[in-house]
Amino acid sequence: MRRVLPVVALGLTYVVFAMLLNSVAPVILQSMLTFGVDKAATSTLDACKDLPIAVTSLLVASWLPRLGYRKAMIIGLATVAAACACMPLLASFTAERFLFVAVGVTFAMIKVSVYSSIGLLTRGPKEHASVTSLIEGLFMCGVLATAWVFSFFVNRDRPADPVWLHTYWLLAGLAGAAAVVWTLVPLDESRTRAAEPQTSQRLSTSVMGMWSLLRYGLVATFLASAFIYVLIEQAVQTWLPTFNNEVLNLPVAISLQLAGVYSGTLAAGRLGASLLLRYIRWPTLLISCLFMAALLLLSVRGAVGIANATGWSSLSAAAFALPLVGLFLAPVYPTICSTVLSALPLRQHAPMTGLIVVFSALGGMLGSFITGRVFGATDGRTAFMLTLLPVALLLMALLLFDRQLRKPSLARPDAA
Template sequence: MLSFLIFSMLLNSMGVIILQLSEKISYKGLGVLESFKDIPMAIVSLFCVNLIAKTGNKNALIFSLIFILVSCIALPLVDAFWFFKIWLSIVGVSFALAKISVFSIIKNNFQDKQLASSISSVDASFMIGIFFVNIGFGSLLTSSFSEYWKFGFWVIAVLSIINILMLKPLKIDEIKISNTEKKSGEWKFFLNLKIIYFFVIVFFMVFVEQSFNSWLPSFFRNNLKLNSYFALQASAFLALFSFFGRLINSRLILRFHWFKLVLICLFTVFTILAICQIIISNFYLDYKFLLIFLMPLIGLFLAPLFPLYNAEVLNKVPKEKTHLLISIVMICSSLGSSVGSLYMAGVFHKNLSNFYPIFILFPLLIIFGLTFFLNKTTITYDRNQQE
């Protein structure tokens, strides 16, 4: 949970970076910046599976935290835009190692509804990390030390040290795969329809989350004319509601079927987005203050979706396939994040941000349709493939 909190603060500092650099760099240029994180993340996710299998999940997680520790110390000391690209590449590579490791640890130690509950709890810490990074940097940017805002990343470096010291003595049950050579039919398993639907859903889920987490502060500043501090606080409350959404979901999944929870969440998100668009289009001057409360509230119902989809498929996949599954999830996530950021950069560049809720609604409708197919299909697994 602490590992996910740390990486959450790093990955979601993009909202802060976009706000701080938007006066010097165009939105079009900032939209491309996200790719420096996502493309290395996708590449490493594909090729680090065997490495993690050999070294073990705990060691891979510790390595990723060491990379983060060094990069966060260096960031404030290099005053150049190009270093943000290198730093984001390091963040992407490290998160790829960390996520595959963490989810594999969960898969090896939990099963069924307990697995779903554990994933929701860990993902909840991811959302509280977004809250902390927005509150922390928002406070720093409005203080007399605002010019030193990049030194806020040293706090994340300290948390990384604490996390490494906590992980070192731990004994974690894990399955080390000794034979990491590719077997015939290894990839054929992932051509199952249910898994393909899942990968497409992952792409669009991260697409939507990226549109909120990185671009909501810019929407509040550009359209609601809030200053940087209040724009970040609105985004922080989106993360806070998301944290409670995932925390509540970690309990509800023990009692209710995942499909029912997904439908309730999606219908509620659709309703809130529709209300927000109606206010923007027809009652903007009179009720724009409602948007400050309504849009962050979406996190309460949007955030539980990703853990629910993850748990549904991860429960059905054999342990020996976990590393490879999560690596492909990371690739889909990376692509979704990059495309989502480019998508929103285009919306803001073309001055179409008045239709911000509508542009978010489109990918959610695709997710809604694919959810029915995901629920009705099953995963078939031929164990003889491994023999």
């Protein structure tokens, strides 16, 4: 029970931030309708959260163990609760940008804390991989809930009605509740503090210690894999509602709900991977999944508008092709993150997670930005077809990552 309650609290925290981070897709669609902004402007929303995630991770990852992971999560949750409460009162696209900046800054603290806490709560690589996949699966459940929650608040008769901003009252309440839960749940961080140097470090020293991990081939190859993966996932997730609305000609509410299916398949894929990885080697599972994802992405080429779609029963099978991509992309990220963290000593989990957050944020920002620009300049089919190129690069990166895991200890930080 001493380990179960913290894992539950970690899952709740991650669900809250999943809803906030992945509200970009519905916010893009609704901002174009409510605030009259164009695709070029809305494509910057991912940068508003991803750049602060990257910068904050560089600054805080190495000293978070001294602040305390539990305390950092309480601060992060309380901050976004306040930011969400302000959003319906300010009701502007500029306010949306500032909200995502706040979410980005606090998520950097949250992700480092969550991933490092998993190392404190698990024993052995298999248990670490299983809990990581579980937490990431819960994250995707939060993403799935986001699409449905926002669609619930959308005025179906007048989609431009700003009543959808009332969603943020609910998100503020959830974040506040999660912060209260952490004040009641203990987390034993003594092992992390024992591994930390007793003397205080300069910020520059902490940052250099984090970047020094890049000299290991294993870490560099992993970070390239994580960067490319998030680029693909975020490109699809951010622009899928707009694709559904403009290419498939679906109503706004159905477009958001169908995008939620993508989140649901991501959740199912990660939860399923936590079981499959007990019996299947991770390279076999991930490579098979990438081939299936590529086949589904190829189907975008023949996507056509759906005439008179008024409900789920009127959707064709082709409408579910892109959402199903998530089922096969899903196992990649938590599996490679767990694999690299399991190869590191506990004292390096926080700086390594900082690097994970930085490269994931940059990949997500670039994927959303490029796809948005291509979407605006050409069409949705071309934008999504171009994701096949990073899928091929990811496949090569994973093969190299597996090869380096089998190398002698020279390429491995744990042997340095």
